[in-house]
Amino acid sequence: MIRRPRRSTPAAVVAVVLLAACVLVAVSCVQILLAQTPLLPLSASARAGTSLTASSTPVVAGAVVAAVIGLVLLLAGLLPGSPVVLATADAGTGIDTGIDRRSLQRALTHSASRVDGVDSAQVTSGRRRVTATVRTTLDDTDAVRGAVTEALRGRLEDLSPGSGPLVTTRTVRKP
Amino acid sequence: MAGNNRPARLNRTLLALIGLVLLVAGAVVAALGLGLLRALLPGVDPSAPLLPAQLALPTWAAYVAIAAAVVVGLLCLRWLLAQAQRRPKARTWTLPGAGGRDAGTTRIDTDQAAAAVADDVAAYAGVSKARADLTGDPENPTLQLQVTASQEASATELRRRIHDHALPRLRQALDTESIQARLILALDSTPPGRTR
Incomplete structure (x- = not known):
């Protein structure tokens, strides 16, 4: 929905x-x-x-x-405008489900910011794409990027099983 | 159209109409003023005054203006009030009786039936707020749920509980098998134990 x-x-x-x-x-x-x-x-x-x-x-x-x-x-x-509720998969329950986009962004930001090594995170979500921008003080930004992507995928899999949007993570090295 | 999203259709229709008229x-x-319509409307002179020099409106023009302003003003007030009215109107459904010895009808208020579902869902783990509305007709009701859950709550588990517990109870209450369910999930931004 x-x-x-x-x-x-x-x-x-x-x-x-x-x-x-x-x-x-x-x-x-x-x-x-x-x-x-x-x-x-x-x-x-x-x-x-x-x-x-x-x-x-x-x-x-x-x-x-x-x-x-x-x-x-x-x-x-x-103009339709950007959706305020995003459709999610019904997980076989037959319940037509949608998720409040802003609250989803907040929840994903929360999930991303709890990953080890992440200093701050900003997540934007669309119908097919979720983009996270995280700041980290660690040198190994690749590891942080992978961990954040994994955490977001896990959260999205619970919210919308099987139809997870594409997760992209950008890391910014904070001096 | 994603079900009940009042007053989106009213707003969009009126905005588009008013916008089109203004445009x-x-x-x-x-x-006309820039002289672009000279070929199309040769009879209209852009340099002529907008109003004639001796303009005397009859008295009835004021009455017409007042009547029009009152009507349009009341419609605007109605439009403004519609912004606050987002839930579908509650109705009373008459459910068909069982027939035979138990013949009789049951009347049920949609807002009360929906409130019972909302109470059920609000009691689930991780749910902080639940609102329900019943629309459609007694044979094919649609349940609209708006649930606010904590960020840690599992959406899969929540859906499963609605499917296995709340919906069967509503089916039983309404005595119908065909209930369509729609769920809008919001994740609470202030999880317990975490200050912002």
Whole structure:
């Protein structure tokens, strides 16, 4: 099972902005009906509208900004985004299983950093590839790399038996 | 689609629609202003004022604007509230009776049945948090589990226990053989005995 981002943050931002705009428009219109000064400078905007043309710089700039925001929102809606839940093998139980990607990265970082000789570790995980970058003070970086790869494979084998992603380990010699 | 991931579909549909409207409107106005649409729309003069000099809106325009703003505002509020509503709605299922002498029906609330499964799973070794939801229909229910386990916990063992213990109990409670199970596993970032 794979789960993609819900896009809750852009959705909430757009909803709040639209809601605020609706409130301002409604309040201003009520104020106009009550012959009060409206919250939004509606008459000033109308005056500006009579002097501005479609080729005026502010109009073109505003249109470009609107188009760019539109493109960003369109892409947020259409692009799948990097998965928040990665599919794992069901180990013959028939349970459709996925693992929270961030928590997997933390767990693998934890596993890698407990390997002897590892000073600090950073692990990123994708659907098919897990990459670990470890810092070590030991001279024998090959041994550390092998041990870290082995530890991560072991952890992944438990989490997703038989379908383990490719594990790559990079070692950085720390002076 | 990976089952229940509310409100992903709503968010993505609305974001794409609003984005498309903004993109098209912005692009058309910008192209008009830059004179790129002269061949396509020869009747539109980019150097003409946007609004006529003597602009007097009728009174009903304000009422229309208020009504539109209220409707759109309420829809936005609904959209905002949907962000907090991530779990499927609880329902009451009527399970078919056994027939014969034991004829009768059983009614079961999906949230209560799911909570019982969550309690079962939460009691397993290494599990710190478990949440369950039941969706689908009484004949073909789907159990969605979200389990947080300690980093040292064995995922294989956890799956085996869910398969051998929690699922059979739910099958018995719902009196159905065909339960689909989905599990999302999160590994606890703060294992006991280790401070960050």
